[in-house]
Amino acid sequence: MFKGNKVDWESVFKIIVASITSVGSAGLIFFGLSSWLGKVWANRILETEKGLQAKSLESMKYELNILQEKLLNSHNDKVAIYRMGIDTVADLLASFDFNYDGNNLSTEDSKIALKAFNQQRLKLYGYLAMLAPQEVMDAQDNLVDKLFIIAHGNAPYDWKAIRVLVLELINAMRNDVGIDTNSISYNGKL
Numbered sequence: 001m002f003k004g005n006k007v008d009w010e011s012v013f014k015i016i017v018a019s020i021t022s023v024g025s026a027g028l029i030f031f032g033l034s035s036w037l038g039k040v041w042a043n044r045i046l047e048t049e050k051g052l053q054a055k056s057l058e059s060m061k062y063e064l065n066i067l068q069e070k071l072l073n074s075h076n077d078k079v080a081i082y083r084m085g086i087d088t089v090a091d092l093l094a095s096f097d098f099n100y101d102g103n104n105l106s107t108e109d110s111k112i113a114l115k116a117f118n119q120q121r122l123k124l125y126g127y128l129a130m131l132a133p134q135e136v137m138d139a140q141d142n143l144v145d146k147l148f149i150i151a152h153g154n155a156p157y158d159w160k161a162i163r164v165l166v167l168e169l170i171n172a173m174r175n176d177v178g179i180d181t182n183s184i185s186y187n188g189k190l
Contacts, residue, residue, distance in 0.1 A: 075177065081127045082173045088124040089166060092117060092147060096157060117151050136176055139169040
């Protein structure tokens with residue numbers, strides 16, 4: 001390589017080329033392996049994340065189905081309870097129509113009618129208190145309070161005033177279950 005003070009450039013060049021070639025080949029092999037290994041790791045990480053996301057999605061779907069079923073059951077329960085409530089109101093009003101429409105009841109019949117009224121109003125309150133919001137409970141209270149005052153002889157039986165209170169109760173129920181937010185009204189002639 002060195003001959004005296006002269007440098008053998010051909011030998012130096014051969015050494016440099018051999019070094020670059022050996023390092024370059026190893027570099028290419030290293031780059032190829034690292035690229036392949038990076039893809040393998042990325043695919044494994046991606047598959048793991050896909051699995052976790054799929055599990056999470058299934059869990060959310062399950063929870064959503066449970067919530068949907070609870071909501072549907074609650075809605076159906078409200079409709080059933082409101083139907084029972086309306087049946088009870090109809091029974092109450094039929095009793096009042098009979099007892100306060102010019103029929104003279106004996107003391108014993110009055111006691112029986114008052115007992116029946118008390119049983120029906122308590123059933124109504126119990127049915128509604130299970131699921132009804134305060135708006136429905138308030139409308140029910142207004143109706144029953146008015147009927148209670150009439151039943152104890154402290155006010156005359158006025159069907160038109162009672163009808164208004166009944167419609168307020170029905171409209172509150174309709175609004176609660178989402179049947180229709182528009183109020184219904186009596187448009188007859190009586």
